[in-house]
Amino acid sequence: MSRLVEVTELALRDAHQSLLATRMTMEDMIPACEDIDQAGYWSVECWGGATYDSCIRFLNEDPWERLRTFRKLMPNSRLQMLLRGQNLLGYRHYEDTVVDRFVDKSAENGMDVFRVFDALNDPRNLKRAMEAVRRTGKWAEGTICYTTSPLHTVDKFVELAQRLKEMGSASICIKDMAALLRPQPAFDIVRGIKEKCGEDTIVHVHVHSTTGVTLVSLMKAIEAGADIVDTSISSLSLGPGQNPTEALVEMLEGTGYTTKLDKSRLLKIKDHFAQVRPRYADFESKIVGVETEIFDSQIPGGMISNMESQLKQQGAADRLKEVLAEVPKVRKDAGYPPLVTPSSQIVGTQAVFNVLMGRYKTLTGEFADLMLGYYGETIAERNPDVIAAAENHAKKPSITIRPADLLKPEWEALDKAAKALPGNEGADEDTLTYAMFPNVAPKFFAQRAEGPKDPCKGAAPASTAPENPGSKPADDGKGPIT
Amino acid sequence: MSRLVEVTELALRDAHQSLLATRMTMEDMIPACEDIDQAGYWSVECWGGATYDSCIRFLNEDPWERLRTFRKLMPNSRLQMLLRGQNLLGYRHYEDTVVDRFVDKSAENGMDVFRVFDALNDPRNLKRAMEAVRRTGKWAEGTICYTTSPLHTVDKFVELAQRLKEMGSASICIKDMAALLRPQPAFDIVRGIKEKCGEDTIVHVHVHSTTGVTLVSLMKAIEAGADIVDTSISSLSLGPGQNPTEALVEMLEGTGYTTKLDKSRLLKIKDHFAQVRPRYADFESKIVGVETEIFDSQIPGGMISNMESQLKQQGAADRLKEVLAEVPKVRKDAGYPPLVTPSSQIVGTQAVFNVLMGRYKTLTGEFADLMLGYYGETIAERNPDVIAAAENHAKKPSITIRPADLLKPEWEALDKAAKALPGNEGADEDTLTYAMFPNVAPKFFAQRAEGPKDPCKGAAPASTAPENPGSKPADDGKGPIT
Ligand SMILES: [Co+2]
Ligand SMILES: [Co+2]
Structure with a gap:
């Protein structure tokens, strides 16, 4: 009897964020939704990260409308998002009640699983968002950003997992955005978490494929007891993206582990994205193949x-x-x-x-x-x-x-400023858009009624450079790879 | 104490055969030879397969001269070739003394390791070539072509390994040209060979990366005791090629296994091939990414x-x-x-x-x-x-x-016909060229003095189609991926 390994599909968020500068339009995702919904995934990551920014900055899509559409088109799936703790999807810390509102609205519009992380792994920056998620009754996934340094030992990561568990994490995510997680530490950290936090602790592993070793790391994580792993459909995989879903399925064949994914659905999803991907050629990451440096x-x-x-x-x-x-x-x-x-x-x-x-x-x-x-x-x-x-x-x-x-209550002021903008529709969702992207929101509200814009028409190639060396990383329009 | 895993570098043969239609010129390989020679590989695959055909058909290079050059430039390395048993590098069966001559001349010109295989896994088609290699004192590697079917069980492969061992194989190669070898059978076959043929039996694993799962298979093969694995430098890797050498090195870090490869040399080799690869854009395989179908x-x-x-x-x-x-x-x-x-x-x-x-x-x-x-x-x-x-x-x-x-002695007739061709230089090597490629050799002999031709100048894109449906696969100028 094989142990079931669950899978999160990343095609609708992290895959195109990592490979196509987050430019994929809702129009190009909609045709794949039914197959994704029926393929047997544990969850479908489809929102958060840089997609919100990209929606309002480049695509003239309302991100909340995108979320509602996914909810409607994938009624059988857990929808999952990536949330940067106290930063939400923006680039500064927000006061707690803004965090609460964002989580409430996300849950209300259909989000199920909130993967909450902090760039410094400071649990205090995750706490309020996690509490908010738990209050809505949704799934709060506390996240460890994996990195390497003399201080980042297996024990330290396991300790952090314990803190996240105490904070009420429904599952613990090990998030390896830079593809640094080698097979042995993957095994050791998962094992450590299971031993220290309890074997029933749900461990979810997120890796990128940049260095070429992380499918092996997923194998080792699974052998150590990982419950859920993240992959993306093969036609939106590899390079700075993630390992191919189909390769995960095939890799496990004959082992003591199995997925419950429907291969015929995967083939359809693959074919769909293989067909639309060339439209985004201008936005393709220049990193291809494998980089181990x-x-x-x-x-x-x-x-x-x-x-x-x-x-x-x-x-x-x-x-x-x-x-x-x-x-x-x-x-x-x-x-x-x-x-x-x-x-x-x-x-x-x-x-x-x-x-x-x-x-x-x-x-x-x-x-x-x-x-x-x-x-x-x-x-x-x-x-x-x-x-x-x-x-x-x-x-x-x-x-x-x-x-x-250090922050004072700020919702009222944000709400007032947002509502004063032409095109604002008066909902809390618009206030949140303004709160997170105050420089982009005014133009977006004003143009929203024109409907989605095709980023591939007359698009200039994506630039990865901020405007000047001292410029804020904040609000720069380039999605981070996470 | 970690167990040493040895590595064969494929950049100079199988990598460009799989990715660039075997078109890489000697000129583009020479600058990498010193670093390859010093990097700590167990062997360097650099000859045989489709390279011989490509040399005379497209590059106007004498394949024997290529071999001698490699020998001179990599004095510290075992040079390795791929030999199709009784077919040598051609597409028909040759009479035994022709096989003997080919092996003698290859050894004499500098070849060390002969990987001998047969497309049908019929050991009788390997026997004479293996004997010839052993007579020269060189390394005879008997090879199992991996495939899947209801008949191809782990036991059957292990039995075949036993026969190859009895025939005097210095090592056993498991050769997975189609990237079908999943992790579990990789483990089981290697373990089976070690158990049935003796733990000291040297097992050498060759996999392609087309399906995306085979780096995991290498990990499992290593855990089962595999002694040597094949990889290619990252800038000539993946897709229908092989797994990246650097990824193998990094994957093993922290495990009970290690390579003795010099990472600073690998970086130089990588940079060299990253720089020359774009020249061969016309010959790039259209298969990229991962195909699990x-x-x-x-x-x-x-x-x-x-x-x-x-x-x-x-x-x-x-x-x-x-x-x-x-x-x-x-x-x-x-x-x-x-x-x-x-x-x-x-x-x-x-x-x-x-x-x-x-x-x-x-x-x-x-x-x-x-x-x-x-x-x-x-x-x-x-x-x-x-x-x-x-x-x-x-x-x-x-x-x-x-x-x-069924074949009658044929060397004398081949030799006579070859020597009658304008430009033949009278050596047995030329007779072998004629024997294996009778349709191409005459033109090659006649033009040889003009020296190497750049296949990338005014090259038409490589066609994979034979001229008509019934045409012989033989002598068709398209290197098989092996
Ligand atoms: Co990511
Ligand atoms: Co091969």
Whole structure:
């Protein structure tokens, strides 16, 4: 008797976010929904991450309408979203009642499974969102961002899982956005969680395929007891995306594990996305095949191209090697944050500044905030000398409290400002859109009635470079790979 | 203490044969040789397969000169080749003394490891070549072609390994050209071989990556005790090629297994081939990403495109589905041959004939030969009714003896004919070139002095279609993926 391994399909969110700059339109997803709904997945990730931003910025689609459509077209499926804790889908911390409203509205519009994470793995940044999800009766999945550093041991990840479990996680996600999770730690962490949190703890493993090793890691995670794994249909898989769903199914054939996926449905889903993908050629990631250098450099490919662009704009394209060598030092000084949005941009930009202007001679505002605790706690102590420089630069003290505790109630003000915008339809959903993307929302509200726009018509190739080296990673229109 | 896993690098042979229609020139390989020689591989596959044919047909390179150059540039490496048993590198059976001469000359020019296989897994077709290799003191690797069918059980493969061991194999290769080897059978076959042939039996695993599951299969093979595995550098990997060497190295990190490969050398090799690969864009395989349908259809992608072309030429492009349904029937009638060159073409073409003209109303000469035993023995009994039709069509009896036993000594005649050609330089090597490629050798000898030609200049895109549906798979200029 084989043990059942459940599967989350990523085609409708992370796959096209990672491979096609989050540009897939609802129109190109709708025809696949019935097959996805019937294929036997545990859940269908289809919302959150960068899709909300992309909807209003590039596609002139109302993200809430997208969610409702998915709900209608996939009545048998758990819909799943990616939520950046206290950041929601934006790039700053929100006051708790805004978090509550966002979760309420998402649940109301049809969301079932909330994967909640924080870029620094600071559980305090997950807590309010998790509580909100539990209050709605939906599935709260506490998430560990996987990374590597001298401090990131198996025991530390298992400890974090225990904290998430205590916070009421219905399942624990191990999220490996950079494809750094090798087979042995995959096994060890899953095993550790099962042993420390109880064998009945549901472990959900999310890996990308950039380094080429992570299908093996899924195998090992499954052998260690992982309950649910994330994959994407083969025609939207590999490279900086994820492992192919069909390969997972075939890999398990003959082992003591099995999925309950319907291969004939998978074939239809594959064929559909194989057919629409060429429309997005302008947005294709330039990373194809396999890149293993990140295991040593610790620097995700997308981060390297950002730094390259910044250097080029400063006429210093020849100094990339120095910057690459600087990144690990900056990361260490900052307490070894995982390199994921926004920490990857913050660390990368500061490394560029250090090389061009001298180490910590100039700090970006974001880096100062990171050093001073305004993004949350890091796993390691931060360098006190750099903290002092940051205090001096930012003219504010370092903090140890939860960053959102500094915020005053803000819903009323956001709601008032949002409702004043032409085209606002008066719903809380619009206020949330404005709250998360105040620069984009006005144009979106004004144009919404024109309906979806095809991003592939006359589209310029996607740029991964922010506008200037010190520019906020926030609100930059490039979906992070998560 | 980790167990050492040895690695064979495929970049110089199978990788570009699978991905770039075997077109890579010596000029583009030379700069990588020093790094390959120093990287710590167990062996470097760099000759045989379709490279010989490609050298004389497309590149105006003397394959023997290529071998000598590799020998000189990689003095510390075992050079490895792929040899199709009694077929050598050609497409018919050769008389034993021709086999002996080929092996002698290959050894003399620098070859170390001879991977010897037969498309039907008939050990009698391997025997003479294996003996010849052993006589030269070189490494004879007996090979099992992996395939799936009701008859191809783990026990049957282990039995075959036992026969190859008895024939004096220095190592046993499990060769999975179609990427059909799932993790569990990979484990079971390797374990079975170790248990039945002795734990000290060296097991060498060769897999392609087409279906996306075979890096996991390598992991399982290693866990079962596999000693050597085949990979190709990442910039010449994946799709119908092989798993990336760097991914193998990283996958094993932290496990009880390790390679002794030098990662800084691998990075240089990667960068070199990443730089030259775009030159061969016209020859890129159209298969990219992952294709798992073969697990059910049993029909390799290359075979489907061949059949598509054949149908199109007959104005019957709409009948592909019928042909795909016919293939498993033809394969069963033929005793379940592995679908690899030349059996894949023979079975595929007969399936096309069956659909267009009625089942077995017309037989190709090759299919009749296959049914009558002229290619060797198959694992299952062949359909007696179809054997009768084949005897009737071919006007010859079925045989059970080793096919090459029918051949008369032929070296003198080949030698004489070869030496009569303008441009022949009088060496046995030229006679072997003529013996294997009688249609191409005359032109090659005549043009040889002009030196290497760049296949990428004014090249027409590679066609995978043979000239007509009944054309011999032999000598068709398209390298089989093996
Ligand atoms: Co992701
Ligand atoms: Co091969």
